[in-house]
Amino acid sequence: MMLSDLVSNLVRLPAPLPIWHGQVGQDGWLAAARAAAAAGGRLVALWGVDRSASGGALAACVAYATPQGLIWLELRRDGATLTVPDLAGVFPGAQRMQRAMTDLLGIAVAASRDTRPWLDHGLWPAGMRPLQSGSLAGGESAGKLPADYPFVRVEGNGVHEIAVGPVHAGIIEPGHFRFSVVGEKVLRLEEHLGYTHKGIERRFTELAPLEGYRLAGRVSGDSTVAYAWAYCMALESAWHCEPPPRATWLRALMLERERVANHLGDLGALGNDAGLAFGLAQFSRLREDWQRMSGEAFGHRLMMDAVVPGGVAPDLAPSMPDRLRQQCDRIAQEIHRLRAVYDEHAGLQDRFLGTGRVVAPLAAQLGLTGLAGRASGQAADLRCDRAWPPYDSLAVKMATQRGGDVAARVTVRFDEVLESLRLIQDICAGLPPGATRTAPQAPGMAAIGAGWVEGWRGEVLVALELGDDHRILRCHCHDPSWQNWPVLEHAIIGNIVPDFPLINKSFNLSYSGHDL
CATH class of the missing domain: 1.10.645.10 (Cytochrome-c3 Hydrogenase, chain B)
Known part of the structure; x- marks a missing residue:
């Protein structure tokens, strides 16, 4: 797929910047990502939407910054198929956005290498999807403690971990930073955010x-x-x-x-x-x-x-x-x-x-x-x-x-x-x-x-x-x-x-x- 061919099938929105919108199919979702990357484009955002309350279906959405402008694409999903292809192999930044979409809407990512919850810290009722229609009928989570997050472990002679946060010595908002170090030299850092998910x-x-x-x-x-x-x-x-x-x-x-x-x-x-x-x-x-x-x-x-x-x-x-x-x-x-x-x-x-x-x-x-x-x-x-x-x-x-x-x-x-x-x-x-x-x-x-x-x-x-x-x-x-x-x-x-x-x-x- 060429980016110019993709844009020719989209509708330009009446905005002061060039912003294009349209739908793609299962194959087009990944092909469009590759076309955007080949043209030097950037991933701007990835999210999901539930239109079932207005007679529609769930959809995954993505926005790319390209030479032609912003391209906003959507892949619609029905109740039988709530998965989308993984875009992280093309744009690594899609990984966490996809995990958040799964947590919020239940749209899963096929063959993803990282399926850990991102915004769900184990405090939501089982099966709860905050942005999915009707999902808020679940039970209360009061009194529960957050689930342990499965950080990636670094092993080797002299390696130890330093856990920083999620509560910090100041007025900044919470975030957990897990350092794997040898002495004071950092071998790896992994973050876990989402502690202040506000709805x-x-x-x-x-x-x-x-x-x-x-x-x-x-x-x-x-x-x-x-x-x-x-x-x-x-x-x-x-x-x-x-x-x-x-x-x-x-x-x-x-x-x-x-x-x-x-x-x-x-x-x-x-x-x-x-x-x-x-x-x-x-x-x-x-x-x-x-x-x-x-x-x-x-x-x-x-x-x-x-x-x-x-x-x-x-x-x-x-x-x-x-x-x-x-x-x-x-x-x-x-x-x-x-x-x-x-x-x-x-x-x-x-x-x-x-x-x-x-x-x-x-x-x-x-x-x-x-x-x-x-x-x-x-x-x-x-x-x-x-x-x-x-x-x-x-x-x-x-x-x-x-x-x-x-x-x-x-x-x-x-x-x-x-x-x-x-x-x-x-x-x-x-x-x-x-x-x-x-x-x-x-x-x-x-x-x-x-x-x-x-x-x-x-x-x-x-x-x-x-x-x-x-x-x-x-x-x-x-x-x-x-x-x-x-x-x-x-x-x-x-x-x-x-x-x-x-x-x-x-x-x-x-x-x-x-x-x-």
């Missing part, structure tokens, strides 16, 4: 479409703008609603402010993890000033609930664009000075250089994405590759490195902060006049839509299905951390145990965005 995807089906943006914005609090924009893009695509130009520019302004805030926080934390408390103090000060200004401009420090269906909720006060531009000038000057401190600090560079390296071929093979991918030579950024309004008129400069280590990921963050500051100034200078919101109208029929946005961590996808009763049938939110958590296991191999916090922070992956 978000089920909750979406209980909300009206015009209310879903608030839940989407809480999937991962540090990416509230990215998720809310992706959800609104999906709904606007399904309902054929186009937000006003001023609204799209304000959305981009918020998205870039979100990117800067997170990079400032991470740059300080990375300095602190390498023993430079001065870096933490300075970047924390900058981030606090930055978030206070966001709160003043948009009514919330994280800009939560500011992106709404049809546009944005707040507009900027007349004096605010100039104030935002002046803040960018001040921050940029301080960033340049702090970057010089980081670059010239021998102790810091000794900890950064060569630590947690993911070489470009391995990054490509495993599907490393977002800022971590760009630090390992994976030149992909939707703002550049698939520039939607207003990015199509802003000429975003992509930040890339090939070193693949902590130092490279720090460099990408510095570069992206400075580029976002430039973008914010250009947005404030070119902000078009006019309305900030259009009222979306339901079409009176079943509809689908997708939103695809480059958040600060990487590409965020929201796939939305609406029934003819104007209710949400399925809303799948995908965080780039799904792709990057498995790569973190490879990044630590050969490093020493004390370097793990530094390597982990250099990725800074989301637990909440993973454990829906």
Whole structure:
């Protein structure tokens, strides 16, 4: 199968980015994956949906980023055939997504090498599939203890295990990390996540479409703008609603402010993890000033609930664009000075250089994405590759490195902060006049839509299905951390145990965005 032949049989959705949708058969499921890989495509997300309540069937869905755009395919399954071919041999990142799909919907993967439960920690009632219609009638699980997870064991002379988590000494969310080490050298790391599975995807089906943006914005609090924009893009695509130009520019302004805030926080934390408390103090000060200004401009420090269906909720006060531009000038000057401190600090560079390296071929093979991918030579950024309004008129400069280590990921963050500051100034200078919101109208029929946005961590996808009763049938939110958590296991191999916090922070992956 050629990718061009596949796309010719798909339907393009009315979205600001090229997004294609269609069905494939049993043989086409694996053939399409191979065609996407052969064309240099990436796996973006894999999930399942149960349409039986509306007279349909179960289906496995997959989304690929390809030269033609995003390709969203589905393979429908009936009650007699609830298996799909394994895609992990083509895209290794599919493994955990497939395991999650099995846990949530009961769609099994034929000939999979790893059938361990991923989200089901042994606390769910027997046979429970949270996203399958009627499966919630099972018994209670109160009082049960989690089942032992069958970690892969490493054996040999001098090998021992270090168990970290799932409860950590801090306010971060739970995750279990099992290290196999000799002395302090790490031979293998295996993760187990899903401890905070919250039922978000089920909750979406209980909300009206015009209310879903608030839940989407809480999937991962540090990416509230990215998720809310992706959800609104999906709904606007399904309902054929186009937000006003001023609204799209304000959305981009918020998205870039979100990117800067997170990079400032991470740059300080990375300095602190390498023993430079001065870096933490300075970047924390900058981030606090930055978030206070966001709160003043948009009514919330994280800009939560500011992106709404049809546009944005707040507009900027007349004096605010100039104030935002002046803040960018001040921050940029301080960033340049702090970057010089980081670059010239021998102790810091000794900890950064060569630590947690993911070489470009391995990054490509495993599907490393977002800022971590760009630090390992994976030149992909939707703002550049698939520039939607207003990015199509802003000429975003992509930040890339090939070193693949902590130092490279720090460099990408510095570069992206400075580029976002430039973008914010250009947005404030070119902000078009006019309305900030259009009222979306339901079409009176079943509809689908997708939103695809480059958040600060990487590409965020929201796939939305609406029934003819104007209710949400399925809303799948995908965080780039799904792709990057498995790569973190490879990044630590050969490093020493004390370097793990530094390597982990250099990725800074989301637990909440993973454990829906």
